[in-house]
Amino acid sequence: NAGVMQNPRHLVRRRGQEARLRCSPMKGHSHVYWYRQLPEEGLKFMVYLQKENIIDESGMPKERFSAEFPKEGPSILRIQQVVRGDSAAYFCASSPDLTLKPQHFGDGTRLSIL
Amino acid sequence: SQQGEEDPQALSIQEGENATMNCSYKTSINNLQWYRQNSGRGLVHLILIRSNEREKHSGRLRVTLDTSKKSSSLLITASRAADTASYFCATAPRVGTASKLTFGTGTRLQVTL
Numbered sequence: 001n002a003g004v005m006q007n008p009r010h011l012v013r014r015r016g017q018e019a020r021l022r023c024s025p026m027k028g029h030s031h032v033y034w035y036r037q038l039p040e041e042g043l044k045f046m047v048y049l050q051k052e053n054i055i056d057e058s059g060m061p062k063e064r065f066s067a068e069f070p071k072e073g074p075s076i077l078r079i080q081q082v083v084r085g086d087s088a089a090y091f092c093a094s095s096p097d098l099t100l101k102p103q104h105f106g107d108g109t110r111l112s113i114l
Numbered sequence: 115s116q117q118g119e120e121d122p123q124a125l126s127i128q129e130g131e132n133a134t135m136n137c138s139y140k141t142s143i144n145n146l147q148w149y150r151q152n153s154g155r156g157l158v159h160l161i162l163i164r165s166n167e168r169e170k171h172s173g174r175l176r177v178t179l180d181t182s183k184k185s186s187s188l189l190i191t192a193s194r195a196a197d198t199a200s201y202f203c204a205t206a207p208r209v210g211t212a213s214k215l216t217f218g219t220g221t222r223l224q225v226t227l
Contacts, residue, residue, distance in 0.1 A: 004156070031213065033213065033214075033215075035215075035217075041219060041220075042202050042217035042218050042219045042220050043157070043202070043204075043215075043217040044217070045214055045215060045216065048213060048214060056214055058214075091156055091157070093157075095213060102147060102159035102162060103159065103213065103215065104159070105149075105156035105157040105158070106156050107154075107155050107156045108155075108156055
């Protein structure tokens with residue numbers, strides 16, 4: 001009965017490289033959300049996806065960031081040409097549907113940019 | 115500024131005491147939720163209160179919601195060392211995607227023996 005699985009737990013990239021963060025939702029959950037957390041701050045919504053569809057990306061930076069949730073496989077958050085300011089913890093959450101069910105969170109990927 | 119702001123930012127109490135955290139928000143909400151985050155871990159859902167509810171209990175947790183003041187409080191009774199964590203309130207908007215949560219800045223709770 002695995003929860004939300006994120007990998008890697010820690011990711012180190014040099015400026016200009018690409019970062020790929022993966023999230024496998026809980027079994028039976030078709031809704032995935034990505035959040036970003038800076039040190040000593042709360043989580044900031046980035047994007048909400050259902051299978052093969054982006055529903056709400058209002059929190060996603062317009063450039064360099066993209067997200068997908070393919071029919072098969074995990075959801076991917078991709079950051080191209082990373083900069084120091086991208087250093088943060090990125091959390092994925094999932095839920096089964098839109099009725100008042102809480103979101104279940106993974107343990108996050110801590111991204112460090114050198 | 116934050117949609118949700120917790121008060122206090124940090125709280126240190128002794129085991130057995132009660133801990134109260136407050137959250138204020140700005141816009142109309144569908145529901146308000148409280149989450150706990152242990153250091154280096156993801157968030158764990160604690161309790162959800164709908165906009166038409168005023169109070170809710172779950173074990174040692176008691177949550178109140180005052181929509182006229184746009185505020186909520188989380189009370190943890192008889193605290194334990196294991197309650198040491200950061201606590202966040204999160205609001206879901208009334209209009210639009212109900213699942214798009216907006217988190218506050220959190221209260222860091224330290225419970226000492």
